[in-house]
Amino acid sequence: MIGHHLLFIYRNFKRFKISFFVNLIGLSIGLICTLLIYFWIRDELNIDKFNDNDTYLYQVLRNEPLNNTVNTEEYTPGLLARALASSIPEVERAVAVVPPNISYKGALSAGRSKIFTTPQFADQGFFDVFTYQFIEGDKNSVLLHKSSISISEETGYKLFKTTKNIIGKTIAFENEYFAGQYIISGIFKSQPSASTKFDVLFSYDLFLEKRPEVKEWSNGGPSTFLILKKDADIQSVNDKITELFLTKRQNTKETLFVQRFSERYLYGSYENGVPIVGRMVYVRLFGVIALFILGIACINFMNLSTAKASRRMKEVGIKKVLGAKRGALMVQYIGESMLLTGISLFVALLATELLLPQFNSITGKSLSLHFDLKLILALFSISLLTSLAAGSYPAFYLSGFNPANALKGKLNSTKSELLIRKGLVVFQFVISIILIISVSVIYNQIKFVKNKNLGYEKDNVISFAKQGKLDKNFKSFISQLKSTPGVVNASYMYGSLAGGISSRSGGLSWEGQALDQKNTKFDYLDVDFGLIETLNLKIEQGRSFSPEFGSDTSAIVFNKAAIKTMGIKDPIGKTVNFYGNRQIIGVVDDFHFESLFEKVKPFFFKIDYENGGNILVRIKSGSEKMAIENIEKLYKEFNENLPFEYKFLDDDYQVQYTFENKIAILSRYFAGTAIIISCLGLFGLAAFMVERRSKEIAIRKTLGCSDLGVISLLSTFFVRIIFIAIFIAFPIGYLIMGNWLESFAYRISLQWWHFALAGFLSFVMAWTAIASQILIAIRINPVKYLKE
Structure with missing residues (x-):
């Protein structure tokens, strides 16, 4: 039976070559985008989740009343970590960390090898709080002495061309504050999923010795990280930390609170001292875009399957007369969908492997295609949902034909069926128009940011460290x-x-x-x-x-x-x-x-x-x-x-908007993809209409209807669909992009031409998609169709 179904599926693919390749291309493109977005989202969700103590790892943040608002900072008093470890029962471990700071950048040298590096300083218990794999050395003692230094595996290779037998060797660090000779006590592997990267780790005791002003409770410098006990109540911890802080620093309105460390990457924006969505909004946005793109691809399959329905009626009729049950027919049609999805997934995986280097270049990530259990389950789920979404409606539709009518070639569609089909195409174009509006607004806002008069001239200015x-x-x-x-x-x-x-x-x-x-x-x-x-x-x-x-x-x-x-x-x-x-x-x-x-x-x-x-x-x-x-x-x-390293001030300025620039580029690619797939969908509907109305067009041409009349007959329907899509998409696009622009204190205004451009492009896309089918309609031979 399975072989019989596969034979029929193969024959149908061979018989309907155009629709097969259109479906294959549409589903493959949709799956490529979905896979790329899936990899990007998975990586974003895993940032800073590498620690064994992730569930109980928190960072202390400081809320500071500032000019009628509340400013949230991660910089805390230098002795806070040690005070919390000894005073707050809920705190299991506490460490102070001075993250990489350009002010402490210096040259690290061993023999003739010399590299610039930006160090990080940390308390002795750093490696008990944060999980890093050690290649050499004892993580419990690497920060025990002020003269000790831990380096990353990459730094070891740069300085010594190896990581073997270098524990105990002396290296020099050149910097105004921390210049001196240091003994290598440990070699660790960098964490690719860490939001903060460092290659060299110094003792925090050294930092306190060289920067004694940090010991003052009125000053801020390091970040403070805590491992809380399992039964700790967060609100109670916040109250106790603030109470301790106020005993050390009186007459201040500042307060302290804790936030789970691994949440800070995605929820690291604050409004009046309260964490808000931050980067997570983009994760959700691209998740929705992936669903929409895949949904658009599935709609194409539905439309093209129903478009060729009249050519498969006799096949259905004969099978039913010979005793085929509706369930068996549904299995066959869903099988077609699953097989096509499987082929598309295979094509998508090959294309994704080829596109990942370029995608990594755009996003600044190091994504790769490794088939672990999570990926296999994700691929299975995506392909299964795609198969069911794309094949369920055609399966119900085709298997439901009446045998007698099917053998006579009579295909009677109800208004609800036609409405569903039109509605699906409207949905496609609503999404495409919203994406066009979004790309236009994002592009112009980023352009505004790049070209805005900042009050100083950043061009032709270079900067380099005074060291x-x-x-x-x-x-x-x-x-x-x-x-x-x-x-x-x-x-x-x-x-x-x-x-x-x-x-x-x-x-x-x-x-x-x-x-x-x-x-x-x-x-x-x-x-x-x-x-x-x-x-x-x-x-x-x-x-x-x-x-x-x-x-x-x-x-x-x-x-x-x-x-x-x-x-x-x-x-x-x-x-x-x-x-x-x-x-x-x-x-x-x-x-x-x-x-x-x-x-x-x-x-x-x-x-x-x-x-x-x-x-x-x-x-x-x-x-x-x-x-x-x-x-x-x-x-x-x-x-x-010392090597001479400099940066252009203009490049330094653009770094602030690196993430937004990446989002803008990705938006353009995904919007273009959605548009292409939507055009394929419109092509499918046009093919369906031409096939269904062939006799009507033949009769009209016999009665003297001109080619222009035929064009008007078909295009009126599509123009109506585009207008409906525009009517729905414009207000949604206005709300979405208006909300996004609110995150900028200085921003462009939404202009009428953002929407006019989207409307114009949607019409151009529509005409491009249906042109070939209208040309087929114009060339219909009335004699051929009136004989049938």
Whole structure:
């Protein structure tokens, strides 16, 4: 019986070659997209889930009232972890971790090998809290001494070309804070699913020794991680942590709370101190897109199967006359669907394997096709659901023909059947139009972000770390740098303009400060003379810092948002207090020192030189290559053994929107896929209509109907479908994209042409899909069909 069904399935595939290949292409494309999205979603859901203690691993976060809102930070007091471990009964283990920070970047060397690396600092119990596989060394003692260092397997290969017999060897680290000789005590494997990557791990005791200010409860630096006991009540833990914090730091409105660590990647956005969806919204969105794309592909199968129904009526009639039951016929038709899905899945797996390198390049992931139990179950579930979804309706429809009518070639469709078929195509185009609107809006918002005037000129500016001998000979280096051919200006800042300023303080006071302004927080940068000029910031009032005025080392320059928040009129010459009196000498126009997700906050500059930091150089447009070569030559004169590594400020800025850029690219690909599959669906419906109305068209042509009349007869139906789809899709698209744009503090407005473009493209797609079938209708020979 199975062989009999397979023979019939093979003959039908061979008989209806066009519909077979259209279905094969549609289902294969749908399955390719579904598989790629499945791999991406699975990887996103697994980020930071690698720890054995995942269920009980929490991170302490800090809520800080900030200018009429609540700002959530991960930076906590340096001694918090140790205080919690000894004071809170629900805490089983607690560790402080200083995550990789560009300010602590340095050169790691062994013999002639030297690499730049950004270290992480951690308490001794780090490897009891976080699960990393050790190749060499004892994880319980690797951070026991300040002179010990653990390195990743990759770092070991870069320095020694091997990971064997290197425990106990000495390596040098060059950095303003942590320069010295260190003994390798452990080698670990990096975790590919970790959201934070590090290659070198130093002792946290070393960090406390070199940065003693972190021990002050008023300061923040490390992140704090806890392993809670199984019966711990989270709310009770939050209350106890905050209570402990307030005993150490009085007269503050800040509070602490814990969040499960592995949830922070997907739920790492906060609104007034409360975790919100964050990246999880994109996981859900692409999950829905995968279902819709696969659903559209299944709809195509249904439409094409019913479109060729009239050509299979006699087959059904003969089988029923010979005693075939409806159930057996349904098995055959669902079998066709399952076999076609199986072939499509095989094609999709081959194509996915070929496309994964490009997909990884777009998403920044390292996905691969490995057949584990989860993947096999996922493939089985996807193929089974696809087979049933695509084949169930045709199976019920075809097996339900009346034998007598089927043998006579009479195919009577009810209004409900036609309505279902039309509704499925409308659904396809609703999804396609919404995706077109989404792609258009996302593209223009990302374009707006890239091209928006930030208040400073980020083009032709490079930055590199102030390290090695540059720190001791900084003024000499800057002086020579400014006179280097191709250099327009140069300066220094401690922090970064990309993704947020490194310093924030509430300790600033001024004359006339109201009671409700006492908790006003200011972001600030420690800079050198010339920084404002290097960035081409606009001076609104007063002047910039100048070495000609000796008092400028204690002066201050605010942005307009700060002056507005303070309510100071005629600020130039007035005095504020920030670790001593400082005179306001200038006000710069507001500029974006955070991403466009955030509104511009109160901000100021002051002159100061810390260890570390970044040197910014504006180079002459058109002479970038020559200027960078000259800068590198000068850099080597000061740091002979250190490699010169620099970044363009514009590239640094774009990094803030890496995830959004990836989403935009993926959206375009998946929208294009949905459109292609929808066109195949429309092609299926057009084929069905032409086949069903062939005699009607023949009669009309006999009675004098022109080709234009035939085109009008068929196209009116499709135009009506597109209009219905537009009527449904426009408001849905408006709501979805309006909600997405709300996440940006600075955004484009939804324009009429976003929707007009989607409507126009949907009509173009429709005509492209049905053109071939309308051409067939025009060429119908009336004699042939009137004889039947």
